[in-house]
Amino acid sequence: MPNLQIIQDWAPEHKKVIHGHYERKIATFFEADDKNEQFQKLHKLLVKWAVLTGVKPLPLDEEIRLFVEYIAEHFYRHSLSEIDNAFNFATAGKLSVSPEHYQSYSVIYISKIINSYVEYKGQYIINYQKELEKSKVKEPTEEERYMLLIDSILESYDGYKEEPYYNDFGYVSYDFLKGVGVIDFNNETKAEILEEAKEKAIENLNNRLGSDKTQEENNTIKSTISFIKSDITGKDKEVVNCCKNIGLNYYYDYILKNNISLEDEIQKALNNGR
Numbered sequence: 431m432p433n434l435q436i437i438q439d440w441a442p443e444h445k446k447v448i449h450g451h452y453e454r455k456i457a458t459f460f461e462a463d464d465k466n467e468q469f470q471k472l473h474k475l476l477v478k479w480a481v482l483t484g485v486k487p488l489p490l491d492e493e494i495r496l497f498v499e500y501i502a503e504h505f506y507r508h509s510l511s512e513i514d515n516a517f518n519f520a521t522a523g524k525l526s527v528s529p530e531h532y533q534s535y536s537v538i539y540i541s542k543i544i545n546s547y548v549e550y551k552g553q554y555i556i557n558y559q560k561e562l563e564k565s566k567v568k569e570p571t572e573e574e575r576y577m578l579l580i581d582s583i584l585e586s587y588d589g590y591k592e593e594p595y596y597n598d599f600g601y602v603s604y605d606f607l608k609g610v611g612v613i614d615f616n617n618e619t620k621a622e623i624l625e626e627a628k629e630k631a632i633e634n635l636n637n638r639l640g641s642d643k644t645q646e647e648n649n650t651i652k653s654t655i656s657f658i659k660s661d662i663t664g665k666d667k668e669v670v671n672c673c674k675n676i677g678l679n680y681y682y683d684y685i686l687k688n689n690i691s692l693e694d695e696i697q698k699a700l701n702n703g704r
Contacts, residue, residue, distance in 0.1 A: 436561045443524065447554045450511035457506040471510055472498050476540075479517040485535040500537045504592060505544055507585045516547035525550050545589040552599055555582070579606055580696055587692050590682050596630075601674035604681075608674075610699040613681050623680060624664045627672035631658055634668065 432448045440448075459468040476497050480488050489497070501513065520529040520543045527546035531539050559578070583603045589595070597603075607613045615623070635655050639648055658666050664673060685692055 444554050446515055447551045448558050450509050450515050453509035453511050480535050516544045541592045545593050548589045600678040601671045604674035604678040612695050612699045623673055623677050626676050627669050628658055630672040631668040
């Protein structure tokens with residue numbers, strides 16, 4: 431249950447993000463006494479959004495059951511409210527993915543909607559946790575902080591497994607995984623990542639140029655771009671963050687290719703550090 435005082439002045443849709451994040455997860459359904467009831471709710475939820483998004487003809491019950499099984503297997507870290515939020519926000523134009531299904535209500539379509547929501551909600555979860563720390567309602571122990579961060583990293587990784595994407599906040603996960611000794615690149619890979627990061631940083635900065643900026647702001651951005659192009663150390667903050675974001679993707683691709691469990695790798699690293 432979230433701290434309601436912290437989010438009392440938040441926009442309604444942002445409150446939904448926080449409430450959904452702290453509600454009962456699908457993972458808890460499997461061994462619960464109300465297992466059938468909860469999965470039936472998920473079934474009805476998928477039918478609801480098939481109707482609201484205008485899928486014609488509607489999927490058969492047998493097809494919806496397959497969708498339920500798919501979500502239970504791949505998105506078990508989410509609550510029913512978060513699945514509902516994902517479709518709700520997508521159809522309202524709040525997410526980066528198009529809600530248009532082109533009469534193909536499929537696991538690919540559903541995955542894109544949910545993964546886009548996971549990316550969207552990240553900034554609000556981070557803001558909430560920062561405000562929670564400020565309020566000092568409860569000071570979590572170091573182990574609790576670890577568990578919260580690990581859970582967030584694994585949730586983000588689950589989304590990446592379904593559909594790889596560039597995460598603008600990936601540097602948070604990278605710093606943790608690097609810090610505990612999970613990520614360790616050789617010099618050749620580091621150089622490759624740096625070159626990609628410089629290109630990405632320059633792209634980001636170019637996107638910030640515009641008529642909505644003052645001449646001084648645009649000149650500062652252009653100056654930073656020139657510095658990045660000539661700098662071989664990659665010490666600019668924009669480049670550093672891009673290095674970490676891209677490095678995280680490199681690592682995820684590596685463990686996916688080699689069928690390695692991220693959760694097991696984190697646990698081994700933590701055990702070795704004790």
